[in-house]
Amino acid sequence: VIVVDDRSEDGTARMVRIFMKKFPNLRLVEIKDKIPSMAPKKNALFRGIQRARGEIILTTDADCVPGPHWLSSMVAYFEPGVGLVAGFNPYKSSAPYNNTFHQMLALDFFAMAAISAAFIGLGFPISCSGGNLAYRKSVFQQVGGFARIDRWISGDDMLFLEKVRDHTSWKIRYAIEPESFVPTLPPPNFKSFIHQRIRYASKCPRLALPVTLGLTGIYFLNLLILMAGALSFFNIKWLPIFLTSFFMKMLFEWNFLKSASKIFQQKISLKLFFLSEGIHPFYIVCMGLLGVLLPFQWHGEIYRRKSTLYFPTG
Known part of the structure; x- marks a missing residue:
């Protein structure tokens, strides 16, 4: 360790x-x-991987609590030909994180994990979480470590995943057994949540073109819902567009999350889902813009997308 x-x-x-x-x-x-040539977290991971003697590297974060069977559960996926295994980081839901705000965050985080697992299952991985991630050291070396993504503050997980997907023939798997899950602490308050999501969105311009196009499509769908809803107050002709797009989105997402919840053995509250759906278009549109335009705070410092642009707060 x-x-x-x-x-x-x-x-x-x-x-x-x-x-x-x-x-x-x-x-x-x-x-x-800090070093100017590499983002802080990637530098920390790189230094740790340099010291590692084994072939399988498992990474987690300081705010995560792996269970006693985490290692064995993740390593079991490394059949011949498998180079990377992604895992789930459920948000802790016990007190003081059992309020409506944190339950909505947990649902949102689960949705992101479910999307990640679905695309890995389809053979085109697009995302993973560095708080629960495993890969072969030889794979890390084969793709040149974090080269070409080293200055991006975020993306030690997703951007690295893209390198493995696009530049190697190694298979990628997603661990779905509860023993492989690594609970993590959610953002403590709304401000921390906003900074976290801006950080997540900040790496989007660096993602592969198909992923960027997909995210752009999702962004404009939610923008359409907002615009059609607003214009409906001035012209009733926009109301069918608003209702159709909103309810089709909601129906698809409910069916997807219900299916994913059975696989991950997670419970989904219908009340929380409806509440989240009402906010979701605003959230997607705002975070999409803020992630490109604004800096974010992380570990006491303010960053933009790359480590060459940071502003100490202390």
């Missing part, structure tokens, strides 16, 4: 050294400074 302490201020290094006395296979990598 390799713990990479990337300039943390919570005593991580001290605690790891204490545990190293009891667990000799525990390793600590300390990072003192």
